Amino acid sequence: GESVGLHLPTLSVQEGDNSIINCAYSNSASDYFIWYKQESGKGPQFIIDIRSNMDKRQGQRVTVLLNKTVKHLSLQIAATQPGDSAVYFCAENRGQAGTALIFGKGTTLSVSS
Amino acid sequence: ETGVTQSPTHLIKTRGQQVTLRCSSQSGHNTVSWYQQALGQGPQFIFQYYREEENGRGNFPPRFSGLQFPNYSSELNVNALELDDSALYLCASSLEVRAGGPDTQYFGPGTRLTVL
Numbered sequence: 001g002e003s004v005g006l007h008l009p010t011l012s013v014q015e016g017d018n019s020i021i022n023c024a025y026s027n028s029a030s031d032y033f034i035w036y037k038q039e040s041g042k043g044p045q046f047i048i049d050i051r052s053n054m055d056k057r058q059g060q061r062v063t064v065l066l067n068k069t070v071k072h073l074s075l076q077i078a079a080t081q082p083g084d085s086a087v088y089f090c091a092e093n094r095g096q097a098g099t100a101l102i103f104g105k106g107t108t109l110s111v112s113s
Numbered sequence: 114e115t116g117v118t119q120s121p122t123h124l125i126k127t128r129g130q131q132v133t134l135r136c137s138s139q140s141g142h143n144t145v146s147w148y149q150q151a152l153g154q155g156p157q158f159i160f161q162y163y164r165e166e167e168n169g170r171g172n173f174p175p176r177f178s179g180l181q182f183p184n185y186s187s188e189l190n191v192n193a194l195e196l197d198d199s200a201l202y203l204c205a206s207s208l209e210v211r212a213g214g215p216d217t218q219y220f221g222p223g224t225r226l227t228v229l
Binding site: 043 | 117148154155156157158203205218219220221
């Protein structure tokens with residue numbers, strides 16, 4: 001079935017490295033994508049979003065890339081810090097304003113110092 | 114901090130009981146969505162309320178019901194609790210639904226429900 005998924009369940013990096021977390025989606029009608037960070041015992045925290053009319057968007061230390069041709073989304077974190085350790089989810093919203101977010105299973109990022 | 118609050122933080126119930134979870138949306142938001150997150154999984158959409166009316170529902174049985182109040186706060190009610198209902202229940206608030214496209218959803222800290 002159609003779903004949002006992540007390529008790897010875990011990613012381990014050294015402090016200061018750049019991290020790349022990947023996500024694949026299957027519904028070409030999806031037009032809004034969001035990355036969330038979830039720390040243990042907390043709710044998902046919004047990181048960055050991108051709409052389908054863009055292929056790149058940058059925030060503070062984060063960049064999201066969208067490749068609609070291969071239905072691929074990635075989150076790049078520059079100079080990864082121990083505080084970035086968390087589970088990262090990509091989510092898609094399929095078309096209509098204010099409707100459900102469809103989440104993938106998540107990638108656990110572990111940053112060692 | 115998103116400004117979205119949920120209560121209670123934790124809750125323990127027994128099978129067959131009923132539970133009510135509460136959510137206060139971020140100031141200025143009038144849409145609340147509820148999600149269920151099982152351990153190790155991503156959140157699953159339950160339903161959404163916009164201006165006090167249900168505005169979409171996921172694949173959850175009718176024993177999951179909700180309300181939204183004039184101040185845009187919301188309740189999630191679950192009847193006849195089952196063991197599989199044990200999960201983290203998240204609410205997310207967003208700005209007014211508009212034709213320009215989906216609005217960013219901001220999540221609260223969640224309520225951890227354990228059904229014994």
